[in-house]
Amino acid sequence: MSTVQVKSKILIIEDDKKLAGALAEGLASEGYDVNSASTAEEGFFLIHSEHPDLLILDLSLPYRNGLEILRQVRREGLDVRVVVLTSHNTVGDRVEGLQSGADDYLGKPFSFPELSARVQALLRRIVAPTTSDTLKIDDLVLNTRIRTASRGQVEIDLTGREFDLLLYLAENRGRTVSREMLAKDVWKESSRYTPLDNVIDVQVARLRRKIDDSFPIKLLHTVRGMGFILRDPEA
Template identity: 40%
Template sequence: MRILVIDGDPETVGQLTCSFSRAGQQIESTADGRSGLMLATTSPYDVIILDRDLSEIDGLSLVATLRQTGTATPILFLTSLGSVADRVAGLEAGADDYLLKPFDFSELMARVRALARRPPFQGQQITLRVADLEVNLISRTVMRAGRVIDLLPREFELLVMLMRNEGRVLTRTMLLERIWDFHFDPKTSVVETHVSRLRMKIDRTYPARLIHTVRGRGYSLYPSS
């Protein structure tokens, strides 16, 4: 694997470089967000590991920028900021995983390997269609009735999951686990907020609603009759 580490702490970088090199992995590192952004957008990596606390460009802004510019490389936050709110913010920015310092390298290695082998999309499908809504999984573009709709990375993931499960009810717990990787209830309105934003973009200006709330159960995407 080719791994990019973006961290301003020399001790952490040294530990990661030594440990990953012993495991046969290729490591590149930089200490600030601006140079990290340049490397991440100009060179191919299998996984990016970065801290939240970076100079020049902070970690959250860096991840959000990478996702907005179409960089699909798996990203793992390795940071000392460990509250539920911190983790939610990191995952909402577009990161794929979140691990706290101090860390056990064997756990980090397992997570990195899991991210590296994760397929970018399930199956061989390139385009999803429900009624007049179309999503291209390669270009990550969304169109409804021929009009382009701009979505944030987490909104895109949520829409794809709803479309892949057309007509099925997805519970809040299912969405927390699949989209945000929470295996407990963080007691936030992150799901409701994202569904509301997605509904505003997908349904607001169109006569037929696609995203439906199933009271007491969850959410489902299907064409209105």
């Protein structure tokens, strides 16, 4: 079930019309107002006429590449989040995209659930700010103001990193988050040459012991080959 509360506008700038159509259909089914463009010129027109909240931007466009669009958007100071899609996914490519103003970077091929989770996380910052200090998943309760967690009235002793990890999983409840997403959004590593997979797996294992091992209902799960998910037991 979608958690989108406001009908945010998303513009897809992608010259592969089959891919653009599939993305538009998937995002529209989650409650977004979606439009698409196949060229930079059409994209610029829609950016200025429709004022989207978020761009999904392919870098390999005909005549004018996506980085040029991205840099122009940032030069104009437009208030729009940008997720870059590209088959060029080396460390250098990612660094260039992020330094040019991308908010997130996703290499092709990618899974739609991961793209959807990243879109939701970016839009949450502008359309769904929390009005409460508390996040609750079943009997797990996080207080984001004082950074504490408890389950079944039992306080859970977490390190700062463990709380950041749990908060990120809670904010993406019901959605699979990949190790790449955790490395970028929790560890803030966007240009590391060696993966953080082992470090992340160790931290997730420690967190799971703290929030699940003493309780009959398990909330934190591994999704083989994809990542991790924190979900309500009935989900």
